[in-house]
Every structure is written in C-alpha cells, then in structure tokens.
Amino acid sequence: MAANNIAVFRKQRGLSQTELAERIGTTLNMLGKLERGDRSLDQAWLDKIGGALGVAPHELIAPDAPEKPISSLSVVTPSSEEVVHIQKLDLSLSMGPGTLIEDWVEAEPVAFDLAFIQAITRTPSSRLKLVTGIGDSMYPTLNWGDVILIDTTDRQLARQDGVYWIDVYGAAGLKRLRNVGKNRVLVISDNPTVPDMEVDAADLRIQGRAIWLARGI
Template sequence: MISLQHHYGVTSGVQSTPFRSMAVLHQIGAVWAVTSVNNIERLRLDRGWSRPQLGKRMGTSGQQIERLEKGQRTLKQEWIDKAATALGVTPSDIITPLPAGYALSGQTEVLPADDPNEIVQIQRLDLSLSMGPGTVIDDYVEAEPVSFDLAFIRRITRSPAHRLKLVTGIGDSMYPTLNWGDAILIDTTDRALAKQDGIYWIDLFGAAGLKRLRTIAAGRVLVISDNPTVGDQEVAAEDLRIEGRAIWVARGL
C-alpha cells in the first residue's frame, strides 16, 4: 500500500462529493418531485457537452438525459445526485434558480464568444505536484502566467483559462505516462470521478499527487500508479478529494 503523505500537498477546500452540502429542503423537494427548477440542460450546455456525453458521465443514455431535461422523467434525488456529480456542482445547483453569469461552486462560468486571435494567460504553479516521494507542504503559490493561443486551448478544452493550471510533475510513479519534468495542464472544473482511469490531481489525507483513479465498488476507489514497480492503493471515496483532471501534457526532447 502506498502512502501519499510524502507527496507535495495542494489543497483548495473543494469537496469531491458536493451532494453532501444539499439543503434538507431541496432533498425533500427532490424526493417528492415538487422541484420547479431544472438546470441540467443549462449546466450541460455551458460545458459544451452533448446529451450522450453527459449521459456517459451519469451512467445512462443520451435519450434519458433528454427526458430529464424536458421534464418527461421525474427528477428524483438519485438523478439530482448523479447530475450534480457529473457536472461538478452541488445538488442544490441543479434545482435552484441560477442568476445570469453565475459561478457555481467554483465551476465554469458562461463562456463569451471566442476571438480566434486571443491570447489567454494560464497560471503556472510555483510548486510541483508530486508523482513520487516528496515533502509535504501546506499550500501552493501561483507563479507567473504562461501565454497560450486561445484557439489552441479550445482544441483541448472548453473550460475557461482561469480554471486551468499548469504544473510540473516530479517523481516516477506515473512513468511512462508522465515523466519527471513534464508540463501538465490541469482542468480544475473536473472535480468528480467522471472519467474512469483518468489521471487526476488528488488530495488524500492532506497530501496531494497525480494519480490514475478507478471506481472499484460502492464508495471505494483504486488509486493507481502507472509504474508497475509502484503498488496501487485502495481507499474510501470519502477520504479522497479531487482537485482537477490532467488533460494535456508536454515534454522536452
């Protein structure tokens, strides 16, 4: 079993299980199907996802998502929780009126129209995320911004630039997928385990690292190191906080 307590630590205080913050009133309304607001379609479109894409993240079909969005299927608590987890918001965000230009739970805002010639700034973290042994630290510091063509970023993700972080990996526990010194782009809007075997920036027991995650049972997650010489670790989902997902990597020759 691997302990991540020697990894470089990164904390943000964002829960990986946002449904726990749902108000009792919203729970009661959802159970009895008396909710008057349904934000699933709006949240889906804001992320640039199709119905089949959201359906895959929720473990259902695109047709089922269409029925939920159009009110043809009762929006019960189970569906609210699944939608909230997939979209990276709280369940109350699913059934509470949203203001224009909202920013939910630190998630994606409505994106303006893209200018193909625009340059965006992405913050590079001054402290590396650990992919192997390191020293625990209490915080991270944003260093100078790095300029990217927006057109290039849009080929990778629809998330806004200020939700992206550029980090440098150290260690060899994710080799050969990630090497020491790789520049890794993290999407901090992706804070739910919606992509099985995706590589996530995680916080486990107060320490952080880049690891591959896989759901193996109800409430259980396998934290995977790609290096075959490094063992995997099975943990309780409630002990794991997801800070974002690795979506792009670059390395020098």
C-alpha cells in the same frame, strides 16, 4: 505498421478513445475509423487531433511515432494577439508517494494560443492551471519534469482511469483513479513497479483532471 499514429499518441497521453472523441467533437465510431485508417485524414482532422493531443499535425502521419513523444511549451507560443494566459503554480506534484502541501502559490502566467486551448478543452482559461510533475510512479504516461495542464472544474470521479491531481491523507500527487464501488477508489500508478492503493472516497480530494502535458527535450 498503423496507418497513422493517433492511437500511439492517444495511449501515451493516457486518453481513452471516448475522451479523445469528446475533445475533438466527434463520435467514438468516427475516431475508430480515423485511427484504423478507414477514413482519410485531411488537414482539418490533423489540426484538430494534433491540438487535442499536443503534437504537431505532421507527427500524426509520420512513418513512425517517437517512443516518447515530446510536446514542448514552444509548440504553443502565441503567434497572434489571440492568446489566453494560464496560471502556472509554484508547486511540484508528486508522481511518487505524494508531496505534503498546505497551499500553493501562483507563479507567472504562461501565454497560450487561444485556438490551441480551445481545441483541447471548453473550460475557461481562468479554471486551468499548470503544474510540474516529479517522480516516476506515473511513467511512461508522465515523466519527471513534465508540465501538466489541469482542468480544475473536473473534481468528480466521472471518468474511469483518468489522471487527476489529488490530495489523499494530506499528500498531493498526480494519479490515475478508478471507482471500485462501495465508496472505494483505486489510486493507480502507471509504473508497474509501483503498487496501487485503495482508499475510501471520503479520504480523497480531487483538485482537477490532467488534460494535456508539455515535455522538454
């Protein structure tokens, strides 16, 4: 059994070690030591890593990580006046073939604890959006009904294998992307039963990158 559950939650969130290290402001080497249990996890580390992964700190050191970790919006219900409001879009993004859309409509904003958001990203809250995923092509990384936080400033394929909100051939969806060279991009479905698709970069529009999710019970 692992010394802690950091790697389990990180992989289930679709994050590389490099991405998580950047989020918590540490080096790749240090994160590796924390995951292996070579460095002790004090409360400061637990709070920082838990915030970045969207889980309660105690879950990182529980005897066993849940098979499908749940991180609900209630976890981030603000308990103080230090809140930010993030716009939830009246839009369900397909995790299957793609949802045809012409535009999206903003719904009511959702209040988040400021410290929680700052632990996840440095992007201004005005550039963050919440969307709902439908379909099963990104399972087990994303489930039907997950609420996903999108960083709309991240519109370039700078992170290999990141999960992005994309428009391709007029359809919108959430997919993992990989640059395969010669202006070609592999659009990846995490569900092994769903085939991947290679497209021209010119046919692909990135609307933002998925950086956190909330999952209902």
